[in-house]
Amino acid sequence: MVAIIDYNMGNVASVQKALNFLNIPSVVTNNHKAISDSDFILLPGVGSFRQGMENLKRKELDKLLTDLVMGEKKSFLGICLGMQLIAKKGTEPEDCVGLDWVEGTIVKIEEQNLRVPHMGWNNIDIKKQRYFDNLQGKDFYFIHSYHFIPDNKDVIAATVEYGRELVAAVQKENIFATQFHPEKSQVAGLSLLKNYFDYVKA
Numbered sequence: 124m125v126a127i128i129d130y131n132m133g134n135v136a137s138v139q140k141a142l143n144f145l146n147i148p149s150v151v152t153n154n155h156k157a158i159s160d161s162d163f164i165l166l167p168g169v170g171s172f173r174q175g176m177e178n179l180k181r182k183e184l185d186k187l188l189t190d191l192v193m194g195e196k197k198s199f200l201g202i203c204l205g206m207q208l209i210a211k212k213g214t215e216p217e218d219c220v221g222l223d224w225v226e227g228t229i230v231k232i233e234e235q236n237l238r239v240p241h242m243g244w245n246n247i248d249i250k251k252q253r254y255f256d257n258l259q260g261k262d263f264y265f266i267h268s269y270h271f272i273p274d275n276k277d278v279i280a281a282t283v284e285y286g287r288e289l290v291a292a293v294q295k296e297n298i299f300a301t302q303f304h305p306e307k308s309q310v311a312g313l314s315l316l317k318n319y320f321d322y323v324k325a
Contacts, residue, residue, distance in 0.1 A: 206293065258314060
């Protein structure tokens, strides 16, 4: 069972719809016991870093998720804001402490002559193949104004070119997260989700 974390930061319905299509059982929840009893944790989200952290803290989900992901090493998938919140620090709209599972900072995209937010379809350059079988050069759907700068580049699983190379996905032990939205990325996104869950269930 996948626990899709409901912390009032959006896009839980589209994520669950994608999992339903793949016949992957899931529950949208912020109930601590349901999350603890789940096999996998999925943290989606759109919006500001600060609001996301405030919402997690309000329900004491920050501590619970840290215990499960960092302590018990439960498999974790983050999407969009869910990827950003695992960083040590965010800057949206000001400096804010994140979950601090992956050393790094979330900063605003500042590229002259390019639209912010970065929105639309872009192909990615895969650095770690584990979950990306047959997906090199495929297009994925992005919408974000901030991006992840990890302290250790070894955690970068994929990048996207937008004025310069930006992090599109990170991978560290039991943690995998994408800046793009696999649930909105049609066949490629569904393939990635299937690859991920097939791998972590093996």
